[in-house]
Amino acid sequence: MKPLTIQQAAEATGWSQRMLRYLEQSGLVTAMRSPGGHRHYGPRQIEQLQKLRELIGVHDLGITDIAFELRMRTDSSLARAVDDWFGAVHRFAAPEHAGIYRRLAAQQQSQDHRLQTGEKVSVTLTPDSAGSVTDFKVADLSLAAFGRKEIQLAEHEMPGLMALRREFGASQPLKGKKVAGSLHMTVQTAVLIETLAALGADVRWVSCNIFSTQDHAAAAIVVGPNGTPENPQGIPVYAWKGETLEEYWWCTEQMIVWPDGSGPDSIVDDGGDVTLLIHMGVEFEATGAVPSTDENDSEEYGIILDTLRRSIAEHPGKYTRIAADIVGVTEETTTGVHRLYEFEKAGTLLFPAINVNDSVTKSKFDNKYGVRHSLIDGINRGTDVMIGGKMAVVLGYGDVGKGSAESLRGQGARVVVTEVDPICALQAAMDGLQVVTLEDVVGEADIFITTTGNKDIIMAEHMVQMKHQAIVGNIGHFDNEIDMAGLAKVPGVVKNEVKPQVHEWVFPATADRPAHSIIVLSEGRLLNLGNATGHPSFVMSASFANQTIAQIEVHTKRGEYDKKVYVLPKHLDEKVARLHLDAVGAKLTILSKEQAEYIGVDVAGPYKPEHYRY
Numbered sequence: 238m239k240p241l242t243i244q245q246a247a248e249a250t251g252w253s254q255r256m257l258r259y260l261e262q263s264g265l266v267t268a269m270r271s272p273g274g275h276r277h278y279g280p281r282q283i284e285q286l287q288k289l290r291e292l293i294g295v296h297d298l299g300i301t302d303i304a305f306e307l308r309m310r311t312d313s314s315l316a317r318a319v320d321d322w323f324g325a326v327h328r329f330a331a332p333e334h335a336g337i338y339r340r341l342a343a344q345q346q347s348q349d350h351r352l353q354t355g356e357k358v359s360v361t362l363t364p365d366s367a368g369s370v371t372d373f374k375v376a377d378l379s380l381a382a383f384g385r386k387e388i389q390l391a392e393h394e395m396p397g398l399m400a401l402r403r404e405f406g407a408s409q410p411l412k413g414k415k416v417a418g419s420l421h422m423t424v425q426t427a428v429l430i431e432t433l434a435a436l437g438a439d440v441r442w443v444s445c446n447i448f449s450t451q452d453h454a455a456a457a458i459v460v461g462p463n464g465t466p467e468n469p470q471g472i473p474v475y476a477w478k479g480e481t482l483e484e485y486w487w488c489t490e491q492m493i494v495w496p497d498g499s500g501p502d503s504i505v506d507d508g509g510d511v512t513l514l515i516h517m518g519v520e521f522e523a524t525g526a527v528p529s530t531d532e533n534d535s536e537e538y539g540i541i542l543d544t545l546r547r548s549i550a551e552h553p554g555k556y557t558r559i560a561a562d563i564v565g566v567t568e569e570t571t572t573g574v575h576r577l578y579e580f581e582k583a584g585t586l587l588f589p590a591i592n593v594n595d596s597v598t599k600s601k602f603d604n605k606y607g608v609r610h611s612l613i614d615g616i617n618r619g620t621d622v623m624i625g626g627k628m629a630v631v632l633g634y635g636d637v638g639k640g641s642a643e644s645l646r647g648q649g650a651r652v653v654v655t656e657v658d659p660i661c662a663l664q665a666a667m668d669g670l671q672v673v674t675l676e677d678v679v680g681e682a683d684i685f686i687t688t689t690g691n692k693d694i695i696m697a698e699h700m701v702q703m704k705h706q707a708i709v710g711n712i713g714h715f716d717n718e719i720d721m722a723g724l725a726k727v728p729g730v731v732k733n734e735v736k737p738q739v740h741e742w743v744f745p746a747t748a749d750r751p752a753h754s755i756i757v758l759s760e761g762r763l764l765n766l767g768n769a770t771g772h773p774s775f776v777m778s779a780s781f782a783n784q785t786i787a788q789i790e791v792h793t794k795r796g797e798y799d800k801k802v803y804v805l806p807k808h809l810d811e812k813v814a815r816l817h818l819d820a821v822g823a824k825l826t827i828l829s830k831e832q833a834e835y836i837g838v839d840v841a842g843p844y845k846p847e848h849y850r851y
Contacts, residue, residue: 240269240277250286254468257286265289372496373459374488376452376477378466384457387424388431394774395425397782397816398432405436410789412437417493417501419511420569421449421766422476425777427458430472432785433505443492444476445507447485448738448759449766452478479737482537486544489514493559500559503791504566505784508714509573512566516580516587518545518556535722565589565791565798567784571604571637571690572714577802589798591787593780596805597851598813600636603780607772608640611765612686612712613648619739619758619768620708625649628682632675633689634661637712641688642670653678680704687711687718697723701744703755710758712765719761738767775820782813807843 246268247254257276260266266285268276278286392399416433420426422444433440442458444450461471475488489511493500504511521527527546530539548555565588568574574594580586593599616624629650631642642652642665653671656662662672675695679702687694690713697720700709711718724730729745735756743754759767771777786809791798818825833840845851 240279241283243268243276243278246276246278246283246286249283251290252286258470260286260289372473373469374475374477374491375455375459376450378456378460378469380453381456381460381464381466381469384424384427384451384453384455385460385462387453388427388457391424391428391774395428395778395781396775396820397778397813398428398785400816401782401785402432402435405789409437410793413439414792415439415441415495415499415502416505416788417503417511418442418505419445419489419492420505420507421446421771422455422458422474423449423451423766423771424454425771425774425781427454428774428778429505429781429784430458431462432781433788434472436785436789438788439495441473441492441495441501442476443474443485443488444480445510446763446766447480447482448478448762449771450476450478450480451770482540486514486540490544490548500562502562503564503788505569505788506566506573507569509568509576512568512573512580512590513576514541514545515556515560515563516585517541518549519560519587520585521545522549522554522557535717560587563588564795565591567591567593567787567791569599569780569784570594570714571600571635574802575690581800581802586800586802589791589800590802591790591798592802592804593783593787596783596810596813598779598810599783601851602776603772604636605640605643607776607780608637608688608712608765609644609647610776611769611772612641612644614770615712615758615764615766615768616684616708616710617769619710619764620756622708624684627651627684628653628678629684629686630655630673630675630678630682632685632687632694632718633691633713634658634665634670635688635690637690638688639664639668641686641712642668645684645686650684653682675699682707684708685710687713689713689718690715692717693720694718696720697727700724700742700755701727705753706756708756708758709761710764710768711761712763714763716761719757721757721761724757738764775817779813779817782816783810786813807845807847811842811844 241249243254243257246252247257250257252260257266257268257278261268261276266282266289268278268282411433414437416438418426418430418433418440419442420429422442426442430440430442444455455474455476456466457471458474459471460466460469464470473492475491480488493511493515495501506512527542527549530542545556566577568577568590571594574592577586577590577592581590594604613624616622624645625648627650629645629652631638631645631652632655634642634654634656638654638656638661642654645652653673654662654665655675656665656672665672676699679699681704683704685695685703685707687710692715695709695718700720703709709719724742725732727744731743733741733743735741738759740757740760741754742757744752746752758764763771765771783805787805790805790809815825828838828840830840838844
């Protein structure tokens with residue numbers, strides 16, 4: 238019998254094409270793949286599909302059962318109401334149904350991920366308008382064609398990633414490796430995702446920020462280059478612009494569990510949220526209880542605890558099992574790296590970590606040149622104000638602060654800087670910038686940009702003192718640099734939406750001051766992604782080339798890395814830079830053997846010692 242296409246298999250078995258893809262994602266039936274990546278079904282697969290259909294029919298299981306389970310899983314009030322009757326929230330409900338799916342899934346799973354007695358299958362489903370089920374949740378699949386065009390444009394601007402596809406595409410160093418990604422779901426990230434997939438990885442993805450998803454990019458990844466909105470053939474993504482915090486952490490939970498119930502082999506993280514969730518889950522499973530919040534805890538922390546409390550109750554030991562299989566995490570940004578070093582210092586880091594952020598071709602390019610481009614883009618799209626002539630305060634003068642200050646100065650702003658580090662403060666002064674405290678200029682400046690990666694930088698009492706229509710924004714990773722919770726508690730303050738991610742906060746009149754307002758961008762989160770589209774493709778090519786190389790490292794050198802935080806070696810950093818030189822017309826001078834010996838390096842590099850500061 239000649240292998241059947243997915244359309245022919247659907248006709249032969251009675252399953253829809255959507256359900257055939259779902260059944261494969263669930264591990265129930267494994268289709269063959271043509272050289273072009275298309276699904277083919279042989280006699281064995283057709284027989285399995287027919288018997289599976291008979292089995293489900295005998296036990297009276299249908300799409301409506303799964304659709305109702307989804308409603309329970311995504312509607313917390315419904316979930317609580319039927320929890321006692323329906324079993325565990327988020328999973329197949331009735332015990333006899335769970336048993337069927339458990340046995341079916343076990344037929345195709347690898348031995349490492351066979352389900353233990355009593356353990357429920359963890360499958361994430363989203364119904365479409367036709368009642369089919371799929372493993373994704375995005376805003377609108379009809380945006381996929383637009384997203385695909387932008388991805389194609391971005392590929393031209395991302396020479397590093399495209400070079401890695403050419404170098405490693407044949408050898409498939411990530412073949413069969415499950416990679417869980419939490420990083421801004423943008424067009425540029427789409428190129429990274431498809432690069433990991435081109436190297437063999439089985440990828441699932443979420444965004445690491447509630448406002449940073451570009452919905453057309455998310456749709457394009459789900460649909461895939463060979464699919465259609467009606468017949469998506471891409472990669473599971475759980476992300477859309479404007480998520481609530483509850484939705485954000487729900488998406489993260491869906492992303493870390495594959496349809497067969499297993500977890501990831503590695504993580505691509507940005508900000509450390511996935512790493513944090515797993516570490517907290519393991520800790521609370523060990524102690525046997527998830528703590529309660531108190532009045533000093535943030536809203537988001539409470540949501541994380543609620544997520545873990547529910548998940549651990551449903552699946553005891555889930556996070557411990559997930560953590561045991563992870564060979565490493567590769568972390569993209571400063572704040573996430575800080576979390577990793579805290580875990581390492583405490584001796585609680587559960588798996589090896591590669592600090593991608595401190596690769597020179599990331600921190601000195603993405604953090605500086607990327608910010609230099611995207612900060613102004615975000616301010617302009619959000620406010621359309623004239624920046625020239627205005628006083629701008631850049632809080633922090635690290636790499637991100639340097640890029641921010643250069644960006645604002647380029648527009649003619651009068652830039653001042655705040656700093657706690659005397660070295661960075663001296664750098665700012667030598668760059669011709671005045672170094673002040675926030676209190677010195679809080680009532681005078683027009684624009685305030687936080688870049689520190691620290692918390693409590695601009696507090697509510699500062700914002701009350703600002704001049705009328707002052708603009709407040711953040712380009713550090715988290716929203717705790719600006720005291721948004723404190724701002725909302727100011728007596729009499731009113732929040733008005735100007736447009737999405739642009740809000741005017743109006744303070745009431747007082748005895749010594751008339752009513753006035755400030756403009757806050759992206760609710761204190763990343764304004765370059767909330768109000769604009771983030772860094773340009775070329776600079777992200779360098780960052781994401783580091784991520785790809787780091788993922789190859791943790792998988793091909795499994796066992797060589799301890800549970801510590803590492804930085805990629807210098808020769809790989811230089812490799813990333815080399816991959817981008819042709820695109821900018823750069824031509825390297827070649828050292829002679831004598832010159833190389835004189836300065837103690839190899840002719841081919843690395844050219845600088847590890848301690849060298851670029």
